Amino acid sequence: MRLHVIIAAVCWCGLVDSRKIRGISSSYKRFYRERKSFLCIDGSKVIPFEQVNDDYCDCEDGSDEPGTSACPRGRFYCTNLGFRPHYIPSSRVNDGICDCCDASDEYNSHAHCQNTCWNLGQRERAYVEGQMRTLDEGLQLKQQLIEEGVLLWREKQSQLRELQQAAEDLQIKLEDHRKRKHEADRRKEQTLKALEAGDGGLRRQNSTVTGIFKLLDSNKDGSLTVDEVQAKVALVHDEERVLSEDEAVIKDTPGAPGSPAGEDPHLKAVDRAAEWEATNLKKVEEAYETVNMEISDLQKKLALDYGTDWEFLFLNSQCYKLKVYEYTYTLCPFNQVTQKSTAGTEVSLGKWGMWAGTPKNQYSQMVYENGEPCWQGGSRSTTVTLTCGTETALRSVKEPSKCQYIMDFQTPVACQPVLKQRGIHSEL
Structure with missing residues (x-):
């Protein structure tokens, strides 16, 4: 009982x-x-x-x-x-x-x-351990990229200062060349006015040259031949001899009507000086414009948000490709996103817009806006989600709705130390 x-x-x-x-x-x-x-x-x-x-x-x-x-x-x-x-x-x-x-x-x-809990838990533990190893390696790579980003930032700042100094030096040169060109133009203008006014010395020289030409021009046809020169020129050092044909050929004879060398030598000199100054001025202007364009481009790049420690700076000027079926997608961070078909047609899926992550991690998403117009209206746009990984690569591209694209972009700089706090449930 x-x-x-x-x-x-x-x-x-x-x-x-x-x-x-x-x-x-x-x-x-x-x-x-x-x-x-x-x-x-x-x-x-x-x-x-x-x-x-x-x-x-x-x-x-x-x-x-x-x-x-x-x-x-x-x-x-x-x-x-x-x-x-x-x-x-x-x-x-x-x-x-x-x-x-x-x-x-x-x-x-x-x-x-x-x-089946033990087998499932074993697989999950292996996965989590792999993720933790990836995270640890990613954080180490991120630290290296942060250090490189800081050095690159300082290098670009130094480059900007050098360009700005070069621009200041070129501006001084530019002002000097402008003054010299102005002075050359002024001398040329004065010479032309003197010639037009019939300056005495220049007029006598011009009269002498013209007289020699008329003396040699036997048939008065306004041009000189070899025979005419040989017939008129005979005495050299008190000895009579005949000029050879080569010696008698007159090139750029001073005073010959219509000949470029018939211009006033002084005028030609000041004209060449003016042209020389104009050429130099143009070269300095081009150099000054080029340097200012480089300064503007560098300032725009430095004005972008590359993260709290400039860890994303290395992505600038880089592009990453991924082929999905008949399309090749190209992501150029801080620039644009494109889609290229096998036929070779390229379409813009958006230009760099802003960071659009969560308040806790604003650098987890990029938005690229104002791409090419969509046939439904509006423009194409792309949202890029950054995930932690040991390599920097474009991993996937999807189009959940027409002309709205989503990309998964993996990079070590997306790794966050807070992920390590998640761990595995204590009951595992």
């Missing part, structure tokens, strides 16, 4: 324990300590404790039936020892389908469930 009482007591305790504990997480066990009455967790009703897990829903929040499917709003807690614990809707309890890897949701059904 005593043995029967002990067996009955054990069975009753097991029944009570299964009714109280099944489907409850450790953090909620304090609400289900055996007592005469049970208060619904939402505080709406008090019921006798024996009505807990009796397969009849008494509480509106379903808290009295954590281990059965009686309540439509109820939840069943899968302990899943060795893997991740989680909740399932209570409607799935004893429905013949194994939802918990420890099979605890099918305690009273004909389903033959195996406990």
Whole structure:
């Protein structure tokens, strides 16, 4: 008789324990300590404790039936020892389908469930460990890129200062060359005015040259031949000889009408000086314009937000490609995104707009806007999500809606130390 009482007591305790504990997480066990009455967790009703897990829903929040499917709003807690614990809707309890890897949701059904939690947990632990190794390596690479970014930033700042100094020097040269050109133009203008006024010395020289030309021009046809020169020129050092044909050939004869050399020598000199100054001025102007363009371009690059430690600076002037079916996508950070078909047609999917990440990590997303017009109206745009990795590469491209693109861009500089705090659940 005593043995029967002990067996009955054990069975009753097991029944009570299964009714109280099944489907409850450790953090909620304090609400289900055996007592005469049970208060619904939402505080709406008090019921006798024996009505807990009796397969009849008494509480509106379903808290009295954590281990059965009686309540439509109820939840069943899968302990899943060795893997991740989680909740399932209570409607799935004893429905013949194994939802918990420890099979605890099918305690009273004909389903033959195996406990797969350990295998699942082992795979997840291996995955998490791999992710942690990737994160550690990514953070090390990120630190290197931060150091390179700081050096590159300083280098570009130094380059900017050098360009600005060069621009100042060129501006001084420019002003000097402008003055010299102005002076050369003024001398040329004065020479022309003197010639037009018939300056005495210049007029006598011009008269002499013209007289010689007329003397040699025997037939008065306004041009000189070899025969005419040989006939007129005979005495050299008191000896009579005939000029050779080569000696008699006159090139650029001073005073010959219509000949370029017939111009005034002084005028030619000041004209060449003016042209020389004009050429030099043009060269200095071009150099000054080029330097200012370089300064403007560098200032625009330095004005961009490259992260708190300039870690994203190395991405500037870089491009990353990915082929998806018949299209090749190209992401040029801080510049633009393009799509090129196999036929060679290239379409802009957006130009650099802004960082658009979360308040905790604004550098987790890039937005590229104002791409080429879409046939539905509006313009194409691309959102680039940055993920942690040991390599910098474009990983995927999707078009969830027409002319709106999403890219996954992996790079070590996207790795965040806070990820290490997530870890693995303690029950694993």
